[in-house]
Amino acid sequence: MIRVIQSDITLLQVDAIVNAANESLLGGGGVDGAIHRAAGPELREYNIRLGGCKTGEARLTPGFKLPARWIIHTVGPVWHGGKRGEAGLLKSCYREVFRIAIEQNVKTLVLPAISTGIYGYPKEAAAKIALSAMQATEKYFIEIIICTFSAEDAAIYNRQLAKAPASDN
Ligand code: ADP
Numbered sequence: 001m002i003r004v005i006q007s008d009i010t011l012l013q014v015d016a017i018v019n020a021a022n023e024s025l026l027g028g029g030g031v032d033g034a035i036h037r038a039a040g041p042e043l044r045e046y047n048i049r050l051g052g053c054k055t056g057e058a059r060l061t062p063g064f065k066l067p068a069r070w071i072i073h074t075v076g077p078v079w080h081g082g083k084r085g086e087a088g089l090l091k092s093c094y095r096e097v098f099r100i101a102i103e104q105n106v107k108t109l110v111l112p113a114i115s116t117g118i119y120g121y122p123k124e125a126a127a128k129i130a131l132s133a134m135q136a137t138e139k140y141f142i143e144i145i146i147c148t149f150s151a152e153d154a155a156i157y158n159r160q161l162a163k164a165p166a167s168d169n
Contacts, residue, residue: 002134002144004157009147010038013067014108017147018097020115021073023052025059030117031149035071039064043071056092060100070104072097076115079122090115090126094133102140110145113153127156 009017009031019035022028025047027036036043042064053059058074074097077089093114101109113130115121134144148154 001142002131002138002146002161004146004148004154004161006149006151006154007147008034008149009110009112010034010066012110012145012147014110014143014145015068015106016070016072016101016104016109017063017066017068018109018111018114019071019073020112020117020119021053021075023054023075025050025053025073028118031112035066039066039071047073056089056096058093058096058100060104068110070106072100072109074114076119076121079115079120086115086121087125087129090121090129091133094130098133098137098140102137107142108145109141109143110147112147112149113157116153123153123156124160127160131157131160 019032021032026044027033046061050059053075055075055077058072061071063069063071074093076093077086079086113126116123116126138144146157
């Protein structure tokens with residue numbers, strides 16, 4: 001099942017939450033900053049040893065002080081107008097997140113709208129990519145939850161979910 005909620009992602013008690021991180025994995029603004037604050041300084045210490053993560057890839061860490069057991073960090077592309085492989089990189093983020101989640105036997109997974117904040121990816125286009133990836137892997141999970149901060153973002157996902165099947169092309 002795929003559903004949309006409007007919440008602070010750090011409050012959710014699930015098997016894994018996804019972080020829209022940057023390549024350092026050492027914390028930043030937006031959802032990344034909120035996750036690092038809520039997980040506590042142990043997360044940063046742990047991630048120093050990981051040595052970063054390239055755009056389009058993902059890494060697993062414990063949730064530390066979060067109610068979620070795991071964090072899957074992924075680095076979304078910065079939007080440069082769409083001609084620098086942004087769509088392929090965003091698809092890769094979702095593919096890698098789901099690969100790790102399935103491997104880890106995660107059954108309840110929550111994701112933010114990767115790249116659509118500070119990184120500037122157009123929201124509708126990003127939501128299409130996200131939903132298409134979610135629908136392709138839905139059967140491996142009890143629940144995939146899209147967690148948005150704003151009501152406007154939740155509405156974008158709900159509109160697109162209503163006109164299933166989603167397509168990203
Ligand atoms: P990026 O750098 O990948 O664009 P951002 O963190 O700037 O990541 O934004 C990604 C999305 O996460 C945005 O829609 C933003 O509103 C949302 N967001 C920010 N903080 C939180 C939070 N605590 N919980 C859920 N979503 C959040």
